[in-house]
Amino acid sequence: MREAYQSDLRHLVDDLVDMASMVETALKDATAALLESDLALAERVIAADQHIDQRQLDLDEKIVELLARQSPVATDLRLLVASLRMSSSLERMGDLCEHVALVARRSHPDSAVPEQHRAQIAKMAELGGTAIREAATVIAERDLALAAQVEKNDDQIDELLLEISREISRGEGYSNSEVIDLTLLIRFYERLGDHAVSLVRRVGFLVTGDSLDTLSSKTDVEEF
Amino acid sequence: MREAYQSDLRHLVDDLVDMASMVETALKDATAALLESDLALAERVIAADQHIDQRQLDLDEKIVELLARQSPVATDLRLLVASLRMSSSLERMGDLCEHVALVARRSHPDSAVPEQHRAQIAKMAELGGTAIREAATVIAERDLALAAQVEKNDDQIDELLLEISREISRGEGYSNSEVIDLTLLIRFYERLGDHAVSLVRRVGFLVTGDSLDTLSSKTDVEEF
Numbered sequence: 001m002r003e004a005y006q007s008d009l010r011h012l013v014d015d016l017v018d019m020a021s022m023v024e025t026a027l028k029d030a031t032a033a034l035l036e037s038d039l040a041l042a043e044r045v046i047a048a049d050q051h052i053d054q055r056q057l058d059l060d061e062k063i064v065e066l067l068a069r070q071s072p073v074a075t076d077l078r079l080l081v082a083s084l085r086m087s088s089s090l091e092r093m094g095d096l097c098e099h100v101a102l103v104a105r106r107s108h109p110d111s112a113v114p115e116q117h118r119a120q121i122a123k124m125a126e127l128g129g130t131a132i133r134e135a136a137t138v139i140a141e142r143d144l145a146l147a148a149q150v151e152k153n154d155d156q157i158d159e160l161l162l163e164i165s166r167e168i169s170r171g172e173g174y175s176n177s178e179v180i181d182l183t184l185l186i187r188f189y190e191r192l193g194d195h196a197v198s199l200v201r202r203v204g205f206l207v208t209g210d211s212l213d214t215l216s217s218k219t220d221v222e223e224f
Numbered sequence: 225m226r227e228a229y230q231s232d233l234r235h236l237v238d239d240l241v242d243m244a245s246m247v248e249t250a251l252k253d254a255t256a257a258l259l260e261s262d263l264a265l266a267e268r269v270i271a272a273d274q275h276i277d278q279r280q281l282d283l284d285e286k287i288v289e290l291l292a293r294q295s296p297v298a299t300d301l302r303l304l305v306a307s308l309r310m311s312s313s314l315e316r317m318g319d320l321c322e323h324v325a326l327v328a329r330r331s332h333p334d335s336a337v338p339e340q341h342r343a344q345i346a347k348m349a350e351l352g353g354t355a356i357r358e359a360a361t362v363i364a365e366r367d368l369a370l371a372a373q374v375e376k377n378d379d380q381i382d383e384l385l386l387e388i389s390r391e392i393s394r395g396e397g398y399s400n401s402e403v404i405d406l407t408l409l410i411r412f413y414e415r416l417g418d419h420a421v422s423l424v425r426r427v428g429f430l431v432t433g434d435s436l437d438t439l440s441s442k443t444d445v446e447e448f
Contacts, residue, residue, distance in 0.1 A: 064305055071295035081288055084308060099444065169401045177393045179403040184411070184448070220323065224408070 005070050008062070012083050013140060015059050019090040020136035020199075022052050024129055026097035027192065031125035034104040034185070035118060037111045045101035052094035059087045075206075082202045086139070089195045093132070096188045096195075103181050112181040114174070117164055124160045124189040127153050131196035138200045142207050147200035157193035158221045161186045165224055190221060229294055232286070236307050237363060239283050243314040244360035244423075246276050248353055250321035251416065255349035258328040258409070259342060261335045269325035276318035283311045299430075306426045310363070313419040317356070320412045320419075327405050336405040338398070341388055348384045348413040351377050355420035362424045366431050371424035381417035382445045385410045389448055414445060 026045055033042035063080050066072065072080060103112050113121050131153045138147045164186050168179055250269050257266035287304050290296065296304060327336050337345050355377045362371045388410050392403055 060305075064301065067291065067305070068297045068301055073292045077288065077292055081284075081291070081308065084305065085312070088309070088312065095444070165404060168404060169399075171400065174400055175393075176395065176398055176403050179400050180389060180392065180407045183404045183407040187408070187411070220319070 005066070008066055009076060009079060012059070012062065012066075012079070015055065015062070016083060016086050016090065017136045017140050019052060019055050019059070019087065019094075020132055020139065022048075022055065023090055023093045023097060024132045024136075026052065026094055027100075027125060027129050027132065030097045030100035030104065031122065033101055035111065035113060035122060037104065037108055039105060039108045042101040042104040042108070046098055046105065049094050049098040053091060056087045056091040060084065063087075078206055078209075082206055086199055086202055089198050093192050093195045096192050099188050100185060103185055107181065112178070112185065114178060114182075117167075117182065120160055120164050121185065121189070124157055124186065127157050127160075128189055128192045128196070131157070131193055135196045135199040138203050142203055144204055144207060147204055150196050150200045154193040154197045157190055161190045161221055161224055187224070190224070194220060229290070232290055233300060233303060236283070236286065236290075236303070239279065239286070240307060240310050240314065241360045241364050243276060243279050243283070243311065243318075244356055244363065246272075246279065247314055247317045247321060248356045248360075250276065250318055251324075251349060251353050251356065254321045254324035254328065255346065257325055258331075259335065259337060259346060261328065261332055263329060263332045266325040266328040266332070270322055270329065273318050273322040277315060280311045280315040284308065287311075302430055302433075306430055310423055310426055313422050317416055317419045320416050323412050324409060327409055331405065336402070336409065338402060338406075341391070341406065344384055344388050345409065345413070348381055348410065351381050351384075352413055352416045352420070355381070355417055359420045359423040362427050366427055368428055368431060371428055374420055374424045378417040378421045381414055385414045385445055385448055411448070414448070418444060 026048060029041055030045045032038060033045060063084055067077075067080055070076070106112070111118075131150050134146050134150050134153070137143060138150065164182065168174060168182060174182075250272060253265055254269045256262060257269060287308055291301075291304055294300070330336070335342075355374050358370050358374050358377070361367060362374065388406065392398060392406060398406075
């Protein structure tokens with residue numbers, strides 16, 4: 001019985017890592033759909049989000065079952081509660097990828113991203129992808145040195161958001177629709193980075209046992 | 225012992241209702257700060273958000289303690305898990321109010337909201353305030369008829385978002401900064417409404433015991 005329980009706990013971690021991998025794929029595909037105006041790919045990302053949602057529901061049911069059957073305390077209880085929160089973050093990250101794909105679909109056959117911002121958006125997405133991959137490794141291996149790297153990545157994402165936002169504010173030749181879409185897009189990428197930070201902070205909490213204070217959610221960029 | 229435990233569970237509900245009331249105040253004040261370019265009020269909302277954050281941390285600690293001490297099952301366990309999720313939603317709603325205040329502060333002494341959109345933004349905020357108040361009543365009294373009303377309110381918020389967004393897209397005379405700020409603002413109000421819907425859906429889940437499927441988070445407006 002006890003052995004099965006330990007195996008269940010390990011599976012939880014595997015499930016979280018799997019969800020992160022689904023999100024990473026969604027982000028990569030959504031960004032490709034956006035930058036290459038690929039309607040079919042956008043549709044695939046939009047359709048695939050329900051699989052991420054389903055994974056969260058399955059995971060949550062497992063967690064509630066484990067709480068009910070095993071009455072965990074101490075470290076195990078903290079792992080279960082943290083897993084509930086992490087599955088929420090991952091589900092929301094999936095939604096954000098879907099939103100990028102929705103902007104791509106709405107703009108098709110044009111691209112929502114004007115030429116001069118393509119490299120910046122591609123960079124935001126690349127940093128986001130790295131953050132998700134690293135967050136998954138942090139979850140799997142509890143590597144807190146890598147957690148610091150995720151925070152740094154996120155700072156770079158925030159800087160790109162501010163850079164793009166400033167360029168739009170001062171720039172000319174944008175249609176209002178373009179400004180709306182770009183504003184939403186850079187916010188989606190920024191929130192993805194924030195959630196990656198939240199994920200690794202939760203792992204930090206599990207490893208160090210620090211107070212819940214460290215668990216407050218990563219705040220958005222203030223200036224935006 | 226058992227009696228103390230039941231009293232603890234009731235207190236959880238009170239705490240959630242209190243948090244909702246703090247969010248309602250934050251929303252009202254943030255919107256007033258925005259529409260009346262009231263810098264001091266904006267600063268107060270920004271400073272007050274840490275109290276909402278702290279309430280969430282306190283509530284989460286209580287919940288983890290109850291899970292550890294009481295090993296709840298069935299209805300009680302579901303209430304505790306739902307409370308964890310509801311406290312997250314409320315904390316995030318507080319952040320969104322803070323974001324509105326941050327836009328107000330950044331725009332001061334001007335208003336971020338052009339004259340022609342003031343009534344619409346005021347209406348979005350009013351609907352959001354009603355949704356939070358009604359969600360609190362749903363949490364306190366498990367009134368599922370009122371839950372339906374929250375969903376209707378949210379539909380109206382979504383409609384206003386799309387209306388404003390269309391008007392900006394087709395309109396002229398906006399600066400790019402104005403479009404950025406308005407885009408963010410209407411998204412903040414929309415997300416507030418979404419979280420209110422998530423809150424009442426969680427209560428619905430507690431009352432009816434439906435599958436976790438009904439718990440999937442309220443999705444954003446697709447067209448935006």
